[in-house]
Amino acid sequence: MTDNESVPISKKTTTDKQAPGRRGELLATAAEVFAAQGYTATTVRRIADAAGLLAGSLYYHFDSKESMLDEILSTFLDELWAGYDAVLAARLGPRETLEALVTESFREIDRHRAAVAIYQREAKDLAGRPRFGYLAESQRKFERAWLGTLERGVADGTFRADLDVRLAYRFVRDTVWVAASWYRPGGAHSPEEIARQYLSMVLDGIAVRT
Template sequence: MTDEQPRRALILASAARLFAQKGIAATTVREIADSVGVLSGSLYHHFPSKDAIAGEVVHGYLRELLTGYREISSRDLDPREAVRELVITSLEAVHRHPHATEIYQREMRHLYTHSPGNELVEAANEVKLTWLSVLAKGREQGVFQRTVPLWVLFRFIRDTLFHSDPDQLGDTTDPVNTLASAYLATFLEGFATAR
């Protein structure tokens, strides 16, 4: 790691906390710079703009999430097992990137508008298509009920998973797996057909 890499990581971590607390628009470049002990102009050595910082915070989270999703998709898993793996992977990403997750959920429109290219849109679509594919496969195999539209199941899962906070469980030794078990009981027993 070069000397620049730790400073860049510190800027991203501090900006993520500020963006999650105040929002992207309300956070100033000066506040970010002050939080890491540099002059405002020095931030531009690392990032071209405040929106570029926000984009990198969220991209880091999405890259990790999609790496896990792609690995799961590459295996020929039973739909119930695939849902279990996707839930755990999602909660692990939320746990490791709580600020980025919050920014992504609350500031999606701002990010889409100010993000260069279509990377965020493409990442969001890949998340959605991964879930819909697993749910559709489960439905085709008679594992999941046909009474609820797939997009409703996806939105239910997405919105509850990505707004969760494993740390709210307190002193649980393994908060991600504890929360994953609760989610899986709800998701799978709530919309799965009887075995």
């Protein structure tokens, strides 16, 4: 296993991804292709085509196809957890925490659409491999954050007590993250607007109150 050399922190570039220079560009296009076709269905020659070079040349920048995927996912998760941890550290009430987590999630989808789509598709299979152990760890943290918030809300009367909390957790989680499969940045709605509407449905339902 090669040690990850320190990933340079960056400023914003033209694409959505970070990481400066050629390496960052290549990662961004790789993420795009992975998201569109799936990881295993994507050949390195396809990535190279999209980036405008030959397949072998990718190995000047990366150890392997797998290490590209690794870097894409870990970079995304690092930024995701920076946002989540900030929300959780604020120690808001259950409802406000839920709202902040959902809003933050849609912001991440907006910024890392490709990475989120890849994560959705491949995380389940990858979490088993040792190299991607951080995916399983992230999923546990994820569950603790969301499930804990829901349980706090049930305890203090914010959320309904007659629902299976675990079911509600999966409901909220999936509801938010599958949006990455159809969301396109620059569309009609901003991430915050989508978050607002989603929260309205999740919290109050789509039926008219009688």
